Amino acid sequence: MKTTTSLLTLSVLALLSGCNKSMPAGFLSSATVDADLWKVAPVSSGNLLAVPVKEGDALKAGQLVAVVDSVPLTLKIAELNASQAELAANVKARAAETQTLVAADRGIQRELARTKQLVADGAAPSQRLDDLVTQKETSAARIASSNAAVAALQAKGKLLEAQKASLRDQIARCRLMAPAAGTVLTRFRNAGEAAIPGRPVVEIGRTDTLWAEFFVGQQDLARLKLGQPLRLRLDLGKGEQFVPARLSWIASAAEFTPKGVQTREGRNELVFRARALAANADGALKRGLPVEVWE
Numbered sequence: 650m651k652t653t654t655s656l657l658t659l660s661v662l663a664l665l666s667g668c669n670k671s672m673p674a675g676f677l678s679s680a681t682v683d684a685d686l687w688k689v690a691p692v693s694s695g696n697l698l699a700v701p702v703k704e705g706d707a708l709k710a711g712q713l714v715a716v717v718d719s720v721p722l723t724l725k726i727a728e729l730n731a732s733q734a735e736l737a738a739n740v741k742a743r744a745a746e747t748q749t750l751v752a753a754d755r756g757i758q759r760e761l762a763r764t765k766q767l768v769a770d771g772a773a774p775s776q777r778l779d780d781l782v783t784q785k786e787t788s789a790a791r792i793a794s795s796n797a798a799v800a801a802l803q804a805k806g807k808l809l810e811a812q813k814a815s816l817r818d819q820i821a822r823c824r825l826m827a828p829a830a831g832t833v834l835t836r837f838r839n840a841g842e843a844a845i846p847g848r849p850v851v852e853i854g855r856t857d858t859l860w861a862e863f864f865v866g867q868q869d870l871a872r873l874k875l876g877q878p879l880r881l882r883l884d885l886g887k888g889e890q891f892v893p894a895r896l897s898w899i900a901s902a903a904e905f906t907p908k909g910v911q912t913r914e915g916r917n918e919l920v921f922r923a924r925a926l927a928a929n930a931d932g933a934l935k936r937g938l939p940v941e942v943w944e
């Protein structure tokens with residue numbers, strides 16, 4: 650019985666000793682590799698004429714990923730061109746009408762000047778002068794109205810030009826380009842399907858630079874600085890590999906450690922979320938790959 654008790658005591662002491670062992674020097678946290686994602690979506694509706702990429706394809710920045718049918722937009726521009734031509738004819742007609750009114754107004758002004766002199770000399774009744782003054786005021790109002798009509802037509806012409814510019818921009822955006830170098834993760838739609846504004850056609854993940862989000866305790870926060878070099882430890886089955894990284898972000902507020910994260914002191918303390926950014930020139934890092942973050 651005494652021997653059994655001694656063995657049990659030794660086992661508990663060994664267990665406690667193992668629990669009290671600190672993590673290896675330089676170890677910060679476990680993490681999972683992730684990447685920046687882009688969901689490329691059209692800005693105008695139409696049919697997808699082509700989606701020349703498939704899942705897994707490596708893309709360069711600016712590479713074509715989809716083409717939306719732009720014929721309806723082109724037809725709308727043709728309609729606006731016809732409206733502009735009609736508008737230009739109306740402006741020309743209004744301008745000619747204004748010139749006629751101006752010419753008539755000059756005649757009224759000359760007649761008004763002569764009549765004023767005749768009335769002053771007593772050779773013409775004052776009623777004639779009153780009539781000419783009324784004609785002059787009416788003529789000025791007609792000229793102002795005609796000028797306002799020309800200005801309104803010209804403003805409408807500018808509106809039509811702005812609508813054409815918007816349509817030309819939409820036509821240019823009918824060719825969907827990769828916003829950055831990466832890999833096609835998902836192709837949501839195929840050629841022949843409808844393109845819906847805001848609905849993605851493909852999802853692209855960046856592959857040249859990836860990041861790992863991890864958590865550090867407040868006791869480790871003092872020795873971490875933005876831009877500080879870090880290492881991501883990979884377990885490839887053939888031995889460990891370290892990938893250089895740098896600390897790119899630290900949260901400004903603490904939070905409780907998620908269940909799946911291991912820290913040096915355990916999950917009972919508040920920690921700060923941080924992010925390590927790593928170049929991926931050799932392609933060793935993959936989205937979803939579990940890693941360890943080391944100093």
